[in-house]
Amino acid sequence: MENKFLVGLLFILSFLVSCQEKKAGNIDIQPSKNSLKPDQDINIMLKKQLEYGKPSFDNPYQYSEKDLDVTVPVLSQILTDNGYKPISNDEFNTKIKQIFNRIIDPKSAGSFLYVNFLDQCERSSNYAPNDAENNGIFIIKNLNFITDLYPIPYIIDYQKLYNEAAQKEDISSKTYKDANGNEVKKYLWKDISNLKEQRKKNIQTLAARNMYLFNDSRAQYKWLVINDQYFMERLVKNFGYTEDSELLKWVIEKTEFDKNNPSDYGKLFWTKECNGNMKLHADTFKLLQKLYIPNDSSENRFILDHIKDYFEYLGNKEISQTENLTPVERIKIMSNLAYFVEQYKYDPKFNEDNKMMGRLRFFLGDKDREILKENNYFGLPKFREWWGNADYDEYFVTQCEYEGTCGPDYQPVNYTEWRKQHPKK
Known part of the structure; x- marks a missing residue:
């Protein structure tokens, strides 16, 4: 009898909560x-x-x-x-x-x-x-x-x-x-x-827009992401509003890299302000680090793949010139993307080796590398160390991906042999 009463009470309470949320x-x-x-x-x-x-x-x-x-x-x-x-x-x-x-x-x-x-x-x-x-x-x-x-x-x-x-x-x-x-x-x-x-x-x-933005109504936020998606996406992608982590997560999870519209994915990471300055979204990198977890079965498991695709789009100066970025801004964005992905190479919980720092080395010429040094590697703590460790990765991706010389008749030497030929300075 007591169990039936508790079950009934829980049903009534859940119904009332559901009605209140609706x-x-x-x-x-x-x-x-x-x-x-x-x-x-x-x-x-x-x-x-x-x-x-x-x-x-x-x-x-x-x-x-x-x-x-x-x-x-x-x-x-x-x-x-x-x-x-x-x-x-x-x-x-x-x-x-x-x-x-x-x-x-x-x-x-x-x-x-x-x-x-x-x-x-x-x-x-x-x-x-x-x-x-x-x-x-x-x-x-x-x-x-x-x-x-x-x-x-x-x-x-x-x-x-x-x-x-x-x-x-x-x-x-x-x-x-x-x-x-x-x-x-x-x-x-x-x-x-x-x-x-x-x-x-x-x-x-x-009502929903104003109550969400200025009265902090989470109920109206939920209505907006269902019924006013264009407006909510523009807050992040056009104006760089990343302070609401729930909104940012929603935008990230519905945005994939699209080779037909590559700049759309980049809007998660940076915006060009009207004074001409580029603003990098630190909140995006922080949230991505929480979303990307070991052995994830959700769509978030493709996060690093999307970043790699966008990174390579930026690396091709000819096709990404419409982004209207200065050399320093372009290198800063690419360096932060490479740094973010490279961390998982050194984390034993992940089985990741996208060779992103090696890819960065491939795309940056001598003048670009001088910009890196002049800007103190954009203040990224382990960047210089990881950059130095990635010389073999640069050789590998150059041979096997960007120049496409790998095949049945040719394979790059392994790391041990290559290091003997190219000892660290």
Whole structure:
């Protein structure tokens, strides 16, 4: 009897915990009925947006700062209704610098900063709603949140709140003339079959991003990595935000080296900042060391293989020149990658011998080696020792891999014989 009671109690508790977790990740994203009231500025802008319909390639309506400006109070209220707690200006400014590497000037007159996800160094604002050619967010100063530019029908049930504007849309034409005088089909907002679902998704995304980044909500983090993957990946790969180890782990484990897009893998390790400096991600190396374990059956067992492939891509100056790296930056990245992999050659728990330091020796010419010395081997403690030990590995990979002379008729001499011919100095 007692055992049945305990089993029943545990079932109830697990059910309640499950419900709480589900509720935390999927909060009922709807503004309260009394929180949003009709506003004249929104009404005027809404009529313009309804007149031209949903944004499309042929749509002549040009979104502007005013389209964003009128929605800011609405977005702020929606965030409040859904549990977002604005942080102080100082905290917000610090977070924005840490995450997006942008500095908010409290003395500047502007109310917004635009963060371009396609070109993080582009500072001019783009007020077109996000699409394949434009993807970015606005940082709302003083109210301390981030948002996309949302057309009003994407965040408000306008047919209930703005009945007059909705009635006018009901009788509006379904075509308009483009700049050349051609009649083009118009996509009216009222005809979008899943508009309610898209609106809910937009509001959920708005709330989740802000609650994760500025309220440290782990429940909203879990929602974002399922439903907003592009945004979450860009935090790491575009902006070099590696301080959240759970996010970094998620990005690492879903990123493999792709020979058709090799630079994408490199974004795990470094970013080029807008001042021209290269930033190496120490957090990535630290986390990879935890993820790469002996006899691992998960996909993490391929970590060193992916690094080797990317390393060799960088080693080929001709194909990797588009990375826009200086000689010092390129050698620094390659040295850190080689150093990371080489450690497992000396760890008895692993059966690894990728000969990475030997590969580095192969790719670095005399001028490159001088750069290594001038930069004191980039402060890597055992680098000089491991570099000196890798002369045979350089010979081996040169013969068998990069020059391809190994085969049935020729095999390189073993280490003992080679060392007799090339004694250490």
